[in-house]
Amino acid sequence: MAGRKVLIVYAHQEPKSFNGSLKRVAVEELSKQGCSVMVSDLYAMQFEPRATRNDIVGCLHNSEEFNYGMETLEAYKRGGLSSDLIEEQKKVQEADLMIFQFPLYWFSMPAIMKGWMDRVLVQGFAHEFPNCYDSGLLKNKLALFSFTTGGSKEMYAKGSINGDIRYLLWPMQHGIMHFCGVKVLAPHICFAPEYVSEEKRKDMLIAWAQRLRTLWKEEPIICSPEWYFK
Numbered sequence: 001m002a003g004r005k006v007l008i009v010y011a012h013q014e015p016k017s018f019n020g021s022l023k024r025v026a027v028e029e030l031s032k033q034g035c036s037v038m039v040s041d042l043y044a045m046q047f048e049p050r051a052t053r054n055d056i057v058g059c060l061h062n063s064e065e066f067n068y069g070m071e072t073l074e075a076y077k078r079g080g081l082s083s084d085l086i087e088e089q090k091k092v093q094e095a096d097l098m099i100f101q102f103p104l105y106w107f108s109m110p111a112i113m114k115g116w117m118d119r120v121l122v123q124g125f126a127h128e129f130p131n132c133y134d135s136g137l138l139k140n141k142l143a144l145f146s147f148t149t150g151g152s153k154e155m156y157a158k159g160s161i162n163g164d165i166r167y168l169l170w171p172m173q174h175g176i177m178h179f180c181g182v183k184v185l186a187p188h189i190c191f192a193p194e195y196v197s198e199e200k201r202k203d204m205l206i207a208w209a210q211r212l213r214t215l216w217k218e219e220p221i222i223c224s225p226e227w228y229f230k
Helices: 018-032 068-078 083-094 111-120 165-178 198-213 225-229
Strands: 005-010 036-041 097-103 142-148 188-190
Touching (some): 018 097, 083 111
Parallel strands (some): 005 097, 142 188
């Protein structure tokens, strides 16, 4: 939709990968709609995933004992976070929608993307108890997790060897996004693209483009344990 701003946080080492193609399709399709699209290409940026003392500019609030959560809260309040975090937080603030594009690693997101979550979504910026979940500080935003798997759809069905794919989404969608107040759209999952035909991969890209055309009409999922575990 024209005028909307979208942030794509992308985690894959290879631009020619299927994840790279999914990211490219999203940029092209959303741009056609008149959206302003920002991309944080984490590997290309050499984004630092480690949460350390380097994230705080200047003196510490407590120099005797380092507490990352407290120090980043105090640094955020006084504008003392490192420049890379300030830049990413600005993108989040501007975005109406955040798309997280990545390959599933060990039932989760890649470490570089988890590091983005750890470092960017700090207390004071994204949440501050009791302002969490429905009253989280990012409550006027949408998020969508778009990812690929190594296993087939059948391997991620309820009762299968991997369990229901929704189990894996609980910590990502609920524990991070919903905790920060973000409304979550249904995930977009491409199962085992490495093991299907080129024609099937093309169909996956077409399906993603088609979904993006009507994305703004979608209703968020109901963020409750029942959605994940019922």
